[in-house]
Amino acid sequence: MAAKILIVDDEELIRWSLSQDLANSGYKTVVASSLAEAEAALETENPDAVLSDLRLDRDSGLDVLKAARRANPELPVIIMTAFADLASAVEALREGAADYIAKPLQLAGLKITLKRVLEAAQFKRRLDRANQKGVDKYNFASIVAESPSMKDALAMARKIAGSPFGTVLILGESGCGKDRFARAIHYGSPRAFEPFMEISCTAIPENLLESELFGYEKGSFTGAIGQKKGLFEIADGGTVFLNEIGHMPMSLQGKILRALEDKTFKRVGGRDDITVDVRVIAATNEDLPRAVAEGRFRQDLYYRINVLSIALKPLRERREDILPLVNRLLGKLSVEMLKPKPVLTPETLALFQDYKWPGNVRELRNVLERMMILDELEFHPVAAAQPAAASAPEAEPGAGVALPPEGLRLEDVEKDLVVQALKRSGGNQQKAAQSLGLSRDALRRRLEKFGLKDAIGALALLLLLAAPAPALDWFGGKKAPKDAFRSAHEEKAKELMGKSNPHAPVRSGECSKCHADGKDAAKLTQELKPLCLSCHADRAEDLKKPVVHSAFKDMECNTCHQPHASDDAPLLNSPVNELCATCHDPTAEPLAPAHHGIKVFEGRCTDCHNPHASKNAKLIVEGKEHVPFGSRSCEMCHAKTTADGKPALKKLPEDSCFVCHSDFRKLHKNPVVHPPFSSGDCTTCHNPHVSGRGALIRRPLADICFGCHDEELKDAHPVARHPTSREGKADPRREGKPFNCASCHEPHASQTPKLMRGSIFTMCEECHKK
DSSP, rough: OOEEEEOOOOOOHHHHHHHHHHHHHOOEEESSSSSHHHHHHHHOOOOOOEESSSOOOOOOOHHHHHHHHOOOTTTOOEEEEESSOHHHHHHHHHTTTTEEEEEEOOOHHHHHHHHHHHHHHHHHHHHHHHHHHHHHHHHHGGGGGOOOHHHHHHHHHHHTTTTSSEEEEEEEEEEEHHHHHHHHHHHHHHTTTTTTEEEEETTTOHHHHHHHHHHEETTTSOOOOEEEEEEHHTTTSSSSETTGGGGOHHHHHHHHHHHHHEEOOBTTTTTSSSEEEOEEEEEEESSSSHHTTTSOOOOOHHHHHTTTTEEOOGGOGGGGGGGHHHHHHHHHHHHTTTOOOOOOOOHHHHHHHHHHHTHHHHHHHHHHHHHHHTTOOOOOOOHHOOSSSGGSSOOTTTTTSOOTOOOOHHHHHHHHHHHHHHHHHHHOHHHHHTTTTTOHHHHHHHHTTTHHHHHHHHHHHHHTTTSSSGGGGGGGSSSSSOOOHHHTTEEEEEEEETSSSSSSHHHOOOOOTOOOOOOOTTTSSSSSHHHHOOOOOOHHHHSSSSOOOHHHHHHHHTTBSSBOOOOOTBBBOOOHHHHHHOOOTTTTHHHHHHHHTOOOOOGGGGBBSSSSSSGGGGGGGGEEEEEHHHTOGGGGGGEOOOOTTTOOOOOOTTTTTHHHHHHGGGGGSSSSEOOOTTTTTTTGGGSSSSSSGGGSSSSOOHHTTTSSSOOOOHHSSSTTTSSSTTOBBBTTTTOOOBOOGGGGBBSSSEEEEEGSSSSSHHHHHHHHHO
């Protein structure tokens, strides 16, 4: 996207020539002749850089610089002047100018300077975003600490992070979270926006480890064709994380000791001392006192790194953390894999609690990842503990299924079992999956694998034709009897029919549309999703769209909807935002960055996203997008997100809506102003992001109007029986628009009573002439 440049100069010729030349070079330009115009442009245009003359007619370019810094501290400003002197240059740079150029301008040089300044600003924004991403991902809140030992370790880590000084030693078995603690300390400290450099002392050969840590000079060894900085030098101002320091070679431990004590070192092959300011965090699963006693680790280095120590207990010794970790990890994995978060059975959770977890949290995450990929809901501790099937002990003769002497194909056995399960369940895939110990999705994949999907329909037809004669009434010829299922459950049916928002079959009392057996409420006339789609044809069409919500594509409809009645329309199990939060964490990736840091949503997710499918990426509602939303220029309407993650709006409507729709500012001067418009909250009637209706209105106009006005007005209105009031009739005075309340009434303000667009007789004549 082309960068936008604000040009501030009191000479019109310079403004015009600069604007033309920069526009020809691919930039967008905005011009201002004074400080006031520059301040207005900074507020409305959101430029990427500012070119300002030092001496304006009545103002100073330094005032423009200060105004730009107030509007956006990161906005680069280049000062131009025909009165170049050292004092003014120093003052401009001291105030924060990105560069200082003397007139007459050399346009080629100006473009080079402008390109450099814009690239530097863009690089800084990317770096800030990357650092903020680390802060959001590796904060102390992301660490599960329910056990007393973890709470103590977390409290110690928070204290350590409060200061940028002190070497830290983190002790614990492999996989128990040492790396996570190291990153949380870095990103929770004043060094958070400086580099975090990690190196594993066991992953790099001994002869290369020194050059990786301290760098090397050109020609110091074969292959050193140029100078290279080491991790200590790159991390200057930040943190160096020495993972598995207990395995560091003895030959290198002395050099590390000097770097820790003096923050000074030499590159390999170098003669000059290099001094850096870094915090060192070391971690190991070794018993360091024992390593010191055995001569494998220097005693002085041990005392030097053991300044601030944190001991992490293995997962088997802090069982209070297991279930919260399972919940947290399943939430993250469901987001990464774009799958719904599975619900584990109490038996599985009990097995998780009892298992020893020799691989600690890393093993727990790997087990959960495997279960989600394979759609398994059961945990098999023995299988999890064995790294490979080849290492498992050989089964005893006669145990389990016997293998025939001639052998067999495992796929044939699996296919035969699937067919048997389908026959036994009468073609009900859910029951067949349960009898095989699989999820329905896992069974569906096997049906596709063995080419059995088409056979399911044939099996259902054969079962239908083999049914007793009354079943043939479906094909006509007999009068349908009273709904059998409703008769068997009359009391419950009456209760559900009396609800405020019942499902259509419930409202009409046609329970047998869905239920097949009056004695077994769980037995349906067909599989749940095909059953729903048989009535909701528009949802079936949604499955053909380019982007389909994974919850709609892979899960049953009752995951989100109640089959009978609900207080949350349309038949939702709970409010829409709570439903979305079961799969999507608004505080984590990828949602938080996608929503520009907003983590608390007060509106409905479905205001912007279609919960089923869309032709647009990210399931954005199909329709007209508000220009700032379509261009993702959220800063046009939103102020900086607050610390609690809630969205912050600029002042409505003066600093947001009226910036673009400036013609609406003067409407307040009319004698009659519509109360919703005078209140200043345009979002009462308009969706600020996207809508399938004209003018981005939230609902049909009549629904919005009668939300405030008494609905009895519909019948008492002068044009209640007029042909043009029929739904969908075109307005002959407004081409391409339907006849609605806005045909006669101004929705915002008017010169006449009742917000009329004009005299009633004039409006009638306009229609009837045509």
